[in-house]
Amino acid sequence: MSAPQPAWLTEGAPHVWRPYCQMKTAPAPLAVARTQGARLILEDGRELVDGIASWWTACHGYNHPHIREAVERQLSLAPHIMFGGLAHEPAYRLAARLAALLPGDLDHVFFAESGSVSVEIAMKMALQYWINRGVAGRTRFLAFAGGYHGDTLATMTVCDPDEGMHSLFAGVLPAQHIAALPVDTASEAALDALLARKGSEIAAIVVEPRVQGAGGMLFHDDVVLARLRKAADAHGVLLIFDEIFTGFGRTGDLFVCQGSGVVPDIVTLSKSLTGGTLPLSAAIASRRVFDAFWSDDAGAALMHGPTYMGNPLACAAANASLDLFETGAWRADVARLERGMAEGLAPLRDAPGVVDVRTLGAIGVVEFDTPVDIGGLCARFVAEGVWIRPMGKVVYLTPPYITSDVELERLTGAMRKVLGGG
Structure with missing residues (x-):
């Protein structure tokens, strides 16, 4: 049974016009209580590794x-x-x-x-x-x-x-x-x-x-x-x-x-x-x-x-x-993320519908031959403990540079499991 929504969400939801979604049919957003490092901590206590860095912004991680x-x-x-x-x-x-x-x-x-x-x-x-x-x-x-x-x-x-x-x-x-x-x-x-x-x-x-x-x-x-x-x-x-x-x-x-x-x-x-x-x-x-x-x-x-x-x-x-x-530390982190994503996403080359897997710096991309089910995939990723929000035909990662190897494996492992790459 799902946890009850916080009062601020239920009271505010009728008045907030959200981005990039059909308000009539879109599922409720996840309620975030706080952030730390590469993680989103939800109101219900769950922690998600953020694979998107809040739309590519939190490069040094949250709350630096x-x-x-x-x-x-x-x-x-x-x-x-x-x-x-x-x-x-x-x-x-x-x-x-x-x-x-x-x-x-x-x-x-x-x-x-x-x-x-x-x-x-x-x-x-x-x-x-x-x-x-x-x-x-x-x-x-x-x-x-x-x-x-x-x-x-x-x-x-x-x-x-x-x-x-x-x-x-x-x-x-x-x-x-x-x-x-x-x-x-x-x-x-x-x-x-x-x-x-x-x-x-x-x-x-x-x-x-x-x-x-x-x-x-x-x-x-x-x-x-x-x-x-x-x-x-x-x-x-x-x-x-x-x-x-x-x-x-x-x-x-x-x-x-x-x-x-x-x-x-x-x-x-x-x-x-x-x-x-x-x-x-x-x-x-x-x-x-x-x-x-x-x-x-x-x-x-x-x-x-x-x-x-x-x-x-x-x-x-x-x-x-x-x-x-x-300080220059970000350079080693970006190179480490590039290597980790290249290795972690490579098995998806053979997944159904995948036409390309590519990485560049702190960007990892799995491209499909048709648009993906964004809402359905988001929900499945959340169940795996990660926040990944696809768009169009691509499921991608743009994690904070400070994302640890363990957190990165959690992201790429979730993508392999959900997208069918083993």
Whole structure:
């Protein structure tokens, strides 16, 4: 017999509109009492190893003492300070540190709260870059099949229009150019031909480097990024890297733009920026982009300002998270997780319906030939003591980097048992 639901859940359930589910038919969510390390502790006392790191954010694990102490210190000083006309140490120190870590001249940091909004800001920067330079007609974007960049209005337009979550809005939102990633000579030639025809109306190319996350955990090589940089330069368009998922070590490099040697004109960051502690994002522009806004003309300024941009609590958490990254310990952990997932998921290659098993850094993916039963699989995984939330055709792992070998085996063992890999 299942344990009774806590009062706060039953009383609040009629009023909370939950994400990505049909409210009429979806099962009740699991009630979480607290978190620790790589685990979710439920109200009924059960503990689940979190294989998703709270949508890819809790890279250092939950309740990391260094981040918690930094937030507590900042809370005693100032929980929030508006960024219009005022400044505070956590945000300015964080901006300088991010600029120092990122390659090339990605030096100008514009803060926001969510990843989707940071992509919106990057798109707005790209559009106004051309306006400020006196170039008319650059009003569209080039994005890629399999891509996902957020659920806000502008970001929806650069997601995959057919395989993504936003096909319902086809014909309502502005149409962008969606192409195949240049993974070979044929697709590279097709991309070049598209840019030759339409380049004069394109403000920027938008791509998730190395891994298209919510589109199906689709991997591509760094040579693809080099081709995109070459194409952007040849046709005079900007290049935006959406590193909201891939940034902060998830693929094995601190940033893909750092490890690949391909530097975009704008990069967006979020997810693990604060170690999964508080909402924060950033759109970080190159000197070339920033210089187009540097003017005596007030009208050339970027007229954007999220209310909680540069929130001191979130910036304190992000600075503490960067402290942890600077120790370098995460590199060995990510490599260990990659080896463990490659070994633990390999038997699933022969499971019914499986078309691919792949790993990259702290990402492990089992892909099926048809969409999976998300609700049914979630329930079976919970019964095995793990939290794994599939999407589309993939069942995947993106665990916190501090996940122990025993916890990782629990995750991969659950996947083998539930998915039929022995």
